[in-house]
Amino acid sequence: MSKPKVATTSLAGCFGCHMSLLDIDDRILQLIELVDFDKSPIDDIKEFTGRCAIGLIEGGCCNEENVRVLQDFRQHCDILIAFGDCATMGGIPAMRNNIPLSECYDEAYRNGVTVYNPSGQVPDDPDIPLLLDKVYPAHAVVKIDYFLPGCPPSADALWAVLTALLTDQPVELPYELLKYD
Amino acid sequence: MTETLKITIDNREIAALPGQTILEAADAAGIYIPRLCAHPDLRPIGSCRMCTVIADGRPQAACVKPVSDGMVIENETEELLEHRRNLIDMMFVEGNHFCMFCERSGRCELQAMAYRFGITAPQYPFQFPAKTVDASHPDIMLDHNRCIMCARCVRASQELDGKNVFQSIGRGYTRKIGVNGEKDLGDTDMDVNDRAADVCPVGCIIKKRVGFDVPFGQRKFDHKPIGSEIEEACHV
Known part of the structure; x- marks a missing residue:
């Protein structure tokens, strides 16, 4: 029987959660005994090659591309895990959520103290994904099966959840591994 | 007797x-x-x-x-535990609780309560309300984003400090903590040694220049759930 496949992505996140995944240290050797990685920044596979058992979502949705990628993950993965505070509650990017989008653009491209932009133009190339009005946690866009908060979630927490799911054990996080920071 | x-x-x-x-x-x-x-x-x-x-x-x-x-x-009971879980969820979505950079994280009673209940994400949609930060006082910061309207500061100021620095303003969803007729905290007689500066269960009332003084792993709720000090006392 072929190994189950795991896909990962970083949407509106900082890649810190993926760093935490790598922080499982030599247990990554055990992990690749258990699974193959599909679409993921870890192996740089850009598109899904087939059905995946687990999809790990880092980051919430701040633009239209994030939404498309997240929907693609939902379509291809049996289980979706939102991992990290950005995926579970919006995180640092969601700090813009009570500021009008136009003010965010003005600050970033026109009025910021380090901005040099005499024409005052805001980038609007078709290749640049449009920003959403707000930053949304993953479960506001698609159904999420498991949540693993933390900024980032610790390597031990990630390991506990992944190994439980891959060995058909119930996902139970010990008290000390559930952290929001 | x-x-x-x-x-x-x-x-x-x-x-x-x-x-x-x-x-x-x-x-x-x-x-x-x-x-x-x-x-x-x-x-x-x-x-x-x-x-x-x-x-x-x-x-x-x-x-x-x-x-x-x-x-x-x-x-x-199952019903009461669910009721409490719902309340915790509502408090999280009705404020802006960014635990990852909050100075109270690890000793915040709201966060600790969510840990005790094993909450990995609130079940309600986040409101992301527009709230203000009052940093006018030289020694204390008031971050309304994190307020859960427990009114401990209101009572501590009146009952323990003999002052009247904080009041509740408004009702329902728009209720908030105000200071002295909606002036800034720096305009009040609040002192950093007041009990009102110590009783906040969340990171709303923060003393300046002492943040993050306790490292990760040594904070109040890092290893034991909130309430365990009460539960353990009975086994003595």
Whole structure:
């Protein structure tokens, strides 16, 4: 029987959660005994090659591309895990959520103290994904099966959840591994 | 000799003293009833409703309801645990709780309550309300994003400090903590040594220049759930 496949992505996140995944240290050797990685920044596979058992979502949705990628993950993965505070509650990017989008653009491209932009133009190339009005946690866009908060979630927490799911054990996080920071 | 009453909490009979609240009697017996607005040094107001129990068949806030002889109380029923979980969820989505950079993280009672209940994400949509930060005071910061309207600061200022720095303004969803007729905190007689600066269960009232003084792994709720100090005391 072929190994189950795991896909990962970083949407509106900082890649810190993926760093935490790598922080499982030599247990990554055990992990690749258990699974193959599909679409993921870890192996740089850009598109899904087939059905995946687990999809790990880092980051919430701040633009239209994030939404498309997240929907693609939902379509291809049996289980979706939102991992990290950005995926579970919006995180640092969601700090813009009570500021009008136009003010965010003005600050970033026109009025910021380090901005040099005499024409005052805001980038609007078709290749640049449009920003959403707000930053949304993953479960506001698609159904999420498991949540693993933390900024980032610790390597031990990630390991506990992944190994439980891959060995058909119930996902139970010990008290000390559930952290929001 | 003081008369002793008998009450029952979750089928366990315990002794209580006349005039005690359900919360005080439970604490003395090593039974933890979750609470956020209640504070041992402050007059209880039954505001947050986390401590709701079923006393003789009726929902009551344990922090304000006095015990009576033979009272039968339900505390950890499935229904009450769900009610409390819902309250925690609502407090998270109605504010802007960014734990990852909050100075109170690890010793925040709201966060600790969510840990105790094993909440990995709130079930309600986030509101992301527009709230303000008042940094006008030289020694204290007031971050309304994190306020859960427990009114501990209001009571501590009045009852313990003999001042009147904080008040509740408005009602319902728009209720907020105000200072001295909506002026800034720096315009009040608030002092960094006031008890009101110490009682905030969340990261709303923060003392400046002392943040992150306790490293990760050594903070109050890093290893033991909130309430375990009450539960462990009874085993002594």
